[in-house]
Amino acid sequence: MTIDQDRDQDAPTVRTSPAAGSPTASPGPVVGPVVGRIPVLDVQPAVDGGRWPSQAVPGELIPVSATVFREGHDAVAATAVLVRPDGTDGPTTRMTCVNPGKDAYVATLSPDAEGLWGLRVEGWSDPYGTWDHDATIKVEAGVDVALMLEEGARLLERAAEQEGRPSRDATVLHEAATALRDTSRGDHERLDAGRTEEVRAVLDRLPVRELLSPSATYPVRVERELAAFSAWYEFFPRSEGASWDEESGCWTSGTFRTAAERLPAIKAMGFDIAYLTPIHPIGRVNRKGPNNTLTAGPLDPGSPYAIGAAEGGHDALHPDLGTFEDFDFFVGRAKELGLEVAMDIALQCAPDHPWVTEHPEWFTTRADGSIAFAENPPKKYQDIYPLNFDNDPAGIYAEVKRMVLLWVEHGVTLFRVDNPHTKPVEFWEWLIAEVNAEHPEVIWLAEAFTKPAMMHALAKVGFQQSYSYFAWRNQAWELREYLEQLTTESAHYMIPNFWPTTHDILTPTMQYGGPPVFKLRAVLAALLSPSWGIYTGYELIEHAARPGAEEQLDNEKYQYRPRDFAAAEREGWSLAPYLAQLNRVRHQHPALQQLRGTVFHATDDENVLCFSRRRVDADGTEDLVLVVVNLDPHASRETTVHLDMAALGRQWWDRFTVRDEITGAEFEWGEHDYVRLDPYVEPAHVFHVTG
Structure with missing residues (x-):
């Protein structure tokens, strides 16, 4: 069904089904033959057959794979090609068959600029590979020797004349053809002249390709580095x-000006993004009191997620925080320090939000005439009205886009979206596409702790980053299983963002693990995922639990919570220096700036987790980081680590030097290594493999 509701000249046309021709639909693949002359199947990365783009950033090594084969016994090969946003061919590489007989071809390619790229795989008949195979067998058997050598010579002569062949390479091929015809040499010597490493290298650079059969071209969206590699600080x-x-007996609220004073410390800890919880007027009707109590006192500030009051709604600032001039000052100060500003988008309204009276059709009216407030049984949120996107979708779409662009105009470049899984997926596809068409620099983080299908769908339609289940993965087997899913099933389109805690989440592990658990969980979040974040107070090890809830006592959502960060650092119990070390290591090591390449290694103690991340660039430059973490915050653990040496690019007998990036200590390691980690001294080794 299609619903067109043109409220005004600028209102969007909203279609409920992308299949019906939604303007939000991403371009699918270039449609070609289902099977070409050389079949090319199962091309990856391709998100739902190319319905949506896969995701990458400039410089990222994208693993490409396909199944390529043909009838009969002639040799086949494949080439992977990245297509630039202007439609021209970009980086190209010959693929490698990793399992002869099963026809799986792989390669890696790296885009060098932002934009909507394409990916295709070209299958082709390889006449040199066919000749090499057949001639070797026949010359050895003494069958058709002269014929095979002459066919090889003609093939190399034809290859030498290919357009684009450098003269030096052409000379190599002509000389090899001459040697194949040199009857003064023995048959095997003549054959070997056509099969030298030099000849193979020349034909690898520019092969003879016949029956060229390209796959469809699949979209790859290449976004700026911060879309994949980022560190968030929420306050x-x-x-x-x-x-x-x-x-x-009254509180005086902090302001954008006083909040700006916190920015240098955030930058000093190595964070990239200063993320603000909602900054709009807060409703007075049904306002919640401390710890989510139903009745607020006259001086309680209320939850900033209950948005809207007489002073305005989502396009207004809470008057206690300051004016737009003050907000612009905050954003400007952040930019001076090299920080970007993210803000919350929470598409819900307090009962006294202007939208409630101006657009009652945007909400759900119950049988008794009242507007339905938000519920997550048995929880009730009487201070919040959710939007109903089915009553006037065009109106809601247009208003939300206007609101988002307002904040972009004031320098906001990232949005953390509260509960996007409670709004239509097609709405997010439309909104993100519309905003990013004008402002491709804008990055979206989905706060969707929900079912995997919904989390994956939100990532596919445009959210560059997603909150994850990391907070609830504590055992070694859980972390291994979860990372294996993230690095295989959804790696092409969903970038996880690991948060040990949030303003709403304080798991039992964090409640009772003490200082060691805050350090070890920071190591895991910062080094397992290229994007991570903390909620302010993490560096102060705030862990007082609210009874019966997975959140902190005296939740900051419902009250002021000023902190004395300076005193904690003076007294030596702040984690700020440790967090700064982790962010420094992340920036120094390209291997930690991508999700792919994560390998887990065996340990004799399941309470000790060992993983590595390795990156090898096209020029052969290697970056290899090896991390060992004691997951038990209460006791020292000692064990033997058994390294997968092949995954590290080493032989089983190799020895190498590892340098701990946290302590500076150096060790010589090999395939089997002893470790002892005391959580109260140092719960983790973060090794850079230097030898």
Whole structure:
């Protein structure tokens, strides 16, 4: 069904089914023959057959694979090609068959610029490979020797005359053809002249390709580096600089100006993004009190997620925080420090939001005439009205786009979207496409702790990053299983963002693990995922639990929470220096800036996790990081680590030097290595393999 509701000249046309011709649909693959002369099947990366683009960033090594074969026994080969945004062919490489007989071909390619690229795989008949195979057998058997040598000579002469062949390479081929015809040599010597490493290298650079059969071209969206590699720092601006007056018994809210004073410390810890929870007016009707109590006192600030009041809605600022001039000052100060600003998009309304009176059709009206508030039984959120996207989709779409572009105009470059899984997927596909068409620099993070199908769908339609289940994966087997899913099943389109805690999530592990668990979980989040984040107070090891809930006591959503960071650092119990070390290591090692390449290694103690990340660039430059973590925050663990030496690019007998990037200690390691990790001293080794 198609619903066209043109509210005004600029309102979007909303279609409920992308299959019906939704304007949000990403371009699919270039449609060609189902099977070419040389069949090319199972091309990856291809998200749902090319319905949506796979994701990458400039310089990322993209693994390409396909199944390529033909009838009969002639040799086949394959080439992987990246197509630039302007339609011209870009990086190209010959693929390698990794399992002869099963026809699986692989390669890696790397885009060098942002934009909507394409990927295709070309299958082709390989006459040199066929001749090499057949001539070797026949000359050895003394069958058709003269014929095979002459056919080889003619093939090499034809190859030498190919367009684009460098003169030096052409000379190599002509000389080989002459040697194949040299009857003064023995048959095997003549054959070997056509099969030298030099000849093979020349034909690898520019092969003879016959029956060229390209696959469809599959879209690859290449976005800026921060879309994949980022470190987020979340805080409530109203708490930064907030103060309590004993005489009046009142709080004074922090402002954008006082929040800006926190930015240098965020930068010093190595974070890239200063993420603000909602900064809009907060509703007064049904306002929640401390710890989500139903009744708020007259001075309780309420939850910033209950958006909207007489002062305005999603396009307004809470007056306690300051004016747009103050907000622009905050964004400008962040940019001066090399930080980008992210803000929350929470598409929900307090009962006194202007939308409730101006557009009652945007909400769900119950049988008794009341507007339905948000519920997640048995939880009730009386201070929030969810939007109903089915009543007036065109109106809601247009208003949300206007609101988002307003904040982009004020310098916001990233949006963390609250509960996107409770809104239509096609809405996000439309909104992200519309905004990124005008502002491709904008990055979207989905806060969707929900079923995998929905999380994956949100990533496919445009969200560059996604919150993950990391917070609840604590055992070694859980982490291995989860990372194996992320690095295989969804690696082409979903970039996970690991958060040990959030303002809503404080798992039992974090509640009772003490300082060691905060360090070890930071190591895992920062080094297992190229994108990670912390909620302010993590560096202070805040872990007081609210009884019966997976969240902190005195939740900052419902009250002011100023912190004395300076005192914690003076007294030596702040984790800020440790977090800065982790972010420094991340920036120094390209291997840690991509999800792919993660390998887990065996240990004799399941409480010790060992993993590596290896990256080898086209020029042969290697970066190899090896991490060993004690997952038990309560006791020292000692064990033997058994390394998969092949995964490290080493032989089983090799010895090499490892340098701990946290402590500076150096060791000589090999295939089997002893470790002892005391969580109260140092819960992890972060090794750079230097030898």
